[in-house]
Amino acid sequence: MNYFPDEVIEHVFxxxxxxxxxxAISLVCKSWYKIERYSRQKVFIGxxxxxxxxxxxxxxxxxxxxxxKGKPHFADFNLVPHEWGGFVLPWIEALARxxxxxxxxxxxxxxxxxxxxxxxxxxFVNFKSLVLVSCEGFTTDGLASIAAxxxxxxxxxxxxNEIDDHRGQWLSCFPDTCTTLVTLNFACLxxxxxxxxxxxxxxxxxxxxxxxxxxxxxxxxLARLMVCAPQIVDLGVGSYENDPDSESYLKLKAAIKKCTLxxxxxxxxxxxxxxxxxxxxxxxxxxxxxLSYAAxxxxxxxxxxxxxxKKLQRLWILDSIGDKGLEVVASTCKELQExxxxxxxxxxxxxxxxxxxxxxxxxxxxxxxxxxxxxxxxMTNAALVTVAKNCPNFIRxxxxxxxxxxxxxxxxxxxxxxxxxxxxxxxxxxxxxxxxLLTDQVFLYIGMYANQLEMLSIAFAGDTDxxxxxxxxxCKKMKKLEIRDSPFGDTALLADVSKYETMRxxxxxxxxxxxxxxxxxxxxxxxxxxxxxxxxxxxxxxxNGHEGRQKVDKLYLYRTVVGTxxxxxxxxxxx
Amino acid sequence: MSTEEELQSNVSVASSSPTSNxxxxxxxxxxxxHNYLGLSDCSSVGSSTLSPLAEDDKATISLKATELTLGLxxxxxxxxxxELNLLSPVQLDEKPFFxxxxxxxxxxxxxxxxxxxGNKRGFSDTMDQFAEAKSSVYTxxxxxxxxxxATQSVTKKDVPQNIPKGQSSTTNNSSSPPAAKAxxxxxxxxxxxxxxxxxxxxxxxxxxxxxPGSGALFVKVSMDGAPYLRKVxxxxxxxxxxxxxxxxxxxxxxxxxxxGSNGAAGKDMLSETKLKDLLNGKDxxxxxxDKDGDWMLVGxxxxxxxxxxxxxxxxxxxxxxxxLAAAPRAMEKSKMRA
Numbered sequence: 001m002n003y004f005p006d007e008v009i010e011h012v013f014x015x016x017x018x019x020x021x022x023x024a025i026s027l028v029c030k031s032w033y034k035i036e037r038y039s040r041q042k043v044f045i046g047x048x049x050x051x052x053x054x055x056x057x058x059x060x061x062x063x064x065x066x067x068x069k070g071k072p073h074f075a076d077f078n079l080v081p082h083e084w085g086g087f088v089l090p091w092i093e094a095l096a097r098x099x100x101x102x103x104x105x106x107x108x109x110x111x112x113x114x115x116x117x118x119x120x121x122x123x124f125v126n127f128k129s130l131v132l133v134s135c136e137g138f139t140t141d142g143l144a145s146i147a148a149x150x151x152x153x154x155x156x157x158x159x160x161n162e163i164d165d166h167r168g169q170w171l172s173c174f175p176d177t178c179t180t181l182v183t184l185n186f187a188c189l190x191x192x193x194x195x196x197x198x199x200x201x202x203x204x205x206x207x208x209x210x211x212x213x214x215x216x217x218x219x220x221x222l223a224r225l226m227v228c229a230p231q232i233v234d235l236g237v238g239s240y241e242n243d244p245d246s247e248s249y250l251k252l253k254a255a256i257k258k259c260t261l262x263x264x265x266x267x268x269x270x271x272x273x274x275x276x277x278x279x280x281x282x283x284x285x286x287x288x289x290x291l292s293y294a295a296x297x298x299x300x301x302x303x304x305x306x307x308x309x310k311k312l313q314r315l316w317i318l319d320s321i322g323d324k325g326l327e328v329v330a331s332t333c334k335e336l337q338e339x340x341x342x343x344x345x346x347x348x349x350x351x352x353x354x355x356x357x358x359x360x361x362x363x364x365x366x367x368x369x370x371x372x373x374x375x376x377x378x379m380t381n382a383a384l385v386t387v388a389k390n391c392p393n394f395i396r397x398x399x400x401x402x403x404x405x406x407x408x409x410x411x412x413x414x415x416x417x418x419x420x421x422x423x424x425x426x427x428x429x430x431x432x433x434x435x436x437l438l439t440d441q442v443f444l445y446i447g448m449y450a451n452q453l454e455m456l457s458i459a460f461a462g463d464t465d466x467x468x469x470x471x472x473x474x475c476k477k478m479k480k481l482e483i484r485d486s487p488f489g490d491t492a493l494l495a496d497v498s499k500y501e502t503m504r505x506x507x508x509x510x511x512x513x514x515x516x517x518x519x520x521x522x523x524x525x526x527x528x529x530x531x532x533x534x535x536x537x538x539x540x541x542x543x544n545g546h547e548g549r550q551k552v553d554k555l556y557l558y559r560t561v562v563g564t565x566x567x568x569x570x571x572x573x574x575x
Numbered sequence: 576m577s578t579e580e581e582l583q584s585n586v587s588v589a590s591s592s593p594t595s596n597x598x599x600x601x602x603x604x605x606x607x608x609h610n611y612l613g614l615s616d617c618s619s620v621g622s623s624t625l626s627p628l629a630e631d632d633k634a635t636i637s638l639k640a641t642e643l644t645l646g647l648x649x650x651x652x653x654x655x656x657x658e659l660n661l662l663s664p665v666q667l668d669e670k671p672f673f674x675x676x677x678x679x680x681x682x683x684x685x686x687x688x689x690x691x692x693g694n695k696r697g698f699s700d701t702m703d704q705f706a707e708a709k710s711s712v713y714t715x716x717x718x719x720x721x722x723x724x725a726t727q728s729v730t731k732k733d734v735p736q737n738i739p740k741g742q743s744s745t746t747n748n749s750s751s752p753p754a755a756k757a758x759x760x761x762x763x764x765x766x767x768x769x770x771x772x773x774x775x776x777x778x779x780x781x782x783x784x785x786x787p788g789s790g791a792l793f794v795k796v797s798m799d800g801a802p803y804l805r806k807v808x809x810x811x812x813x814x815x816x817x818x819x820x821x822x823x824x825x826x827x828x829x830x831x832x833x834x835g836s837n838g839a840a841g842k843d844m845l846s847e848t849k850l851k852d853l854l855n856g857k858d859x860x861x862x863x864x865d866k867d868g869d870w871m872l873v874g875x876x877x878x879x880x881x882x883x884x885x886x887x888x889x890x891x892x893x894x895x896x897x898x899l900a901a902a903p904r905a906m907e908k909s910k911m912r913a
Contacts, residue, residue: 076766077762134768160766
């Protein structure tokens with residue numbers, strides 16, 4: 001390759017798109033490093049505090065697409081205070097100052113403000129794509145500035161954000177000249193929607209492929225929208241409590257029939273049975289179905305719908321479908337690759353929903369299954385062993401038994417053997433979430449067999465520090481380790497400090513780690529940010545004489561090349 | 576109604592030592608609760624006792640407070656609750672505060688039961704820790720569940736304190752099903768967005784199993800001048816009084832000089848209309864945005880109707896609230912809805 005001019009090498013690099021591969025290329029030699037950095041357009045930053053925008057831009061001046069992740073994963077479950085950090089404004093300010101030609105911004109778990117959205121919309125002439133996942137801090141006013149100012153907007157994708165809906169007219173802020181929309185997802189908005197503006201917008205967007213409406217869009221509007229956009233591929237519908245009258249129903253059916261390219265369906269926060277059945281004609285084309293918010297749909301209607309979906313690859317559903325429903329899925333959806341079964345009753349009322357039987361049925365019926373997230377009431381080792389045998393191809397295996405520390409309900413044993421079977425059989429396993437009663441033994445198995453494991457979530461598990469040590473020593477590819485309510489302490493934490501340099505982050509909450517242990521870690525590893533999160537005054541930890549032995553509430557540490565962050569709130573103590 | 580008598584005497588003692596009230600701006604029982612939980616910097620009574628009140632009352636009140644809050648460390652002192660709303664009986668289902676870390680999952684079941692079943696966090700354990708409660712480590716770990724394995728790291732946990740910063744507390748959710756499982760923060764691991772969406776959906780539809788308020792109903796609470804907003808679960812309160820006191824606690828840090836506020840209000844029977852007076856007295860007005868997008872004064876309509884229509888709360892400065900929807904309009908609206 002050294003005999004080729006740079007331009008040729010660069011052209012070759014164009015075909016290398018994955019971040020991992022590009023990172024690997026840049027390490028080969030200085031000249032490749034140089035060529036790679038000038039040609040890199042897409043950058044992924046898994047932890048926004050691992051680097052700062054200035055350094056990013058110095059290395060990749062031709063940046064066009066940036067992905068940033070902010071808060072740690074457990075922030076999703078309210079374990080991280082709202083004000084912890086993850087502010088996007090400094091990034092946008094820096095990018096704006098540098099005049100880089102930003103076209104795409106994807107953010108996850110970050111704090112976004114209207115100010116940052118406004119700045120974003122004004123600073124980058126070619127800005128095309130905004131994807132916000134689980135973000136917060138902004139309102140529809142911010143969306144209005146994006147709509148108004150981004151002349152070439154292609155994607156506006158808002159997934160599960162907390163948006164203050166000012167019920168303004170953000171949809172009418174799209175100028176009449178805006179015809180480039182491909183993705184429009186505002187399902188998470190709670191307020192009323194200007195239907196007229198929406199219909200006009202959809203009508204003048206011939207490239208629109210993905211449209212996800214919020215709950216405020218009524219059935220007849222949906223039918224009209226589908227008529228305007230028969231080319232739609234991905235549709236998110238609203239909330240339909242009542243069965244439509246016969247005329248509306250016929251219109252809806254007619255509109256749906258025209259959408260022959262429709263492959264993905266979601267929404268249905270509420271769906272009266274007839275609304276659902278109107279979709280039956282296109283079900284045979286569907287590859288993705290998300291009914292996980294449809295709390296009010298009875299299992300039988302769900303099953304009727306699913307029986308038509310023979311080509312389904314991805315299914316997100318509520319556990320109200322039951323084991324029987326999962327058996328139907330197993331016998332119908334032979335192409336299934338990803339399944340998520342969410343709990344419908346979050347107060348732990350004990351309504352059974354799904355058990356190990358559903359999981360086994362799925363594993364037996366769906367040979368292509370590689371990703372699963374399964375909330376259930378109970379599990380057995382035998383079932384897990386069977387699942388492992390049936391599906392050795394798991395990449396992501398996340399099992400959540402709703403009651404913490406619950407053992408095998410038949411043998412009353414811990415579930416070590418079951419999970420052990422999973423990690424042993426699934427050689428490509430990258431992500432694993434554990435639950436149920438677990439001893440150190442399961443971690444021994446994980447350390448021994450889970451060679452590809454990158455992310456591990458542990459809750460209420462283990463007996464001693466050995467558990468955590470098995471994992472840290474064994475899983476060479478570990479990137480993100482998050483632990484809560486498990487008896488791992490300083491010994492495990494400090495055993496191999498250099499390990500954390502190979503990982504993105506470690507989260508430990510309600511474990512046995514002490515303040516002095518964390519301090520020692522911080523001393524040994526200045527390239528780590530060791531953050532202690534306490535909701536009270538951190539000063540109190542010092543005052544208390546027992547300072548060293550005081551257990552730390554929440555510990556979050558991550559490697560960084562830019563040192564301590566300056567934007568931490570008072571209850572976050574960076575050692 | 577021995578409760579009331581005790582409480583009457585409580586109130587008089589409380590108002591006679593206004594300085595001790597400074598930590599909590601609650602007119603009615605802040606003193607008691609702080610001392611109950613052993614916040615030693617609040618009173619001279621000492622951290623291990625339950626109440627700073629007159630000697631003769633102390634024993635009874637202590638006992639009372641103990642009974643009512645067994646296994647519910649950090650929850651509102653029931654006596655205080657009762658003072659706020661003497662119309663309703665002392666409630667066992669205390670409501671959680673929402674600290675910086677929302678802990679909407681933290682609903683603790685009836686204490687006695689769980690204590691008996693060998694949980695780690697028996698009330699006696701928490702009592703022992705009062706003496707060292709100085710560091711008042713916020714904790715959301717006061718879960719209790721029957722098969723607690725040895726993995727629970729309990730010893731370091733202090734009882735969540737009832738201080739104005741709004742520490743989390745476990746509550747007794749008496750409306751939950753008989754299984755009455757304790758709930759843990761962040762468990763099951765489901766995104767808040769999902770929880771909220773499902774909860775709203777459930778609320779909107781007819782109650783299938785007759786369980787009122789089967790989901791949480793979170794609304795944002797903003798306050799003029801506060802740097803950030805909070806969220807509260809309206810379903811976790813039974814009346815305006817509880818909501819008011821919870822909000823007070825939450826936003827204490829942002830208000831000025833509210834020490835020793837009018838104890839007179841405490842003596843009144845706090846009906847819904849009186850809530851306005853209470854808040855007006857402090858120069859703040861609690862308002863809410865309803866389904867139509869209008870900003871209304873809190874307290875005009877019956878509580879059940881209120882939580883049905885309330886989308887957002889806002890604590891406005893009294894002067895800003897002039898011209899806000901007055902009672903007649905609210906009644907009109909409620910009539911229309913009925």
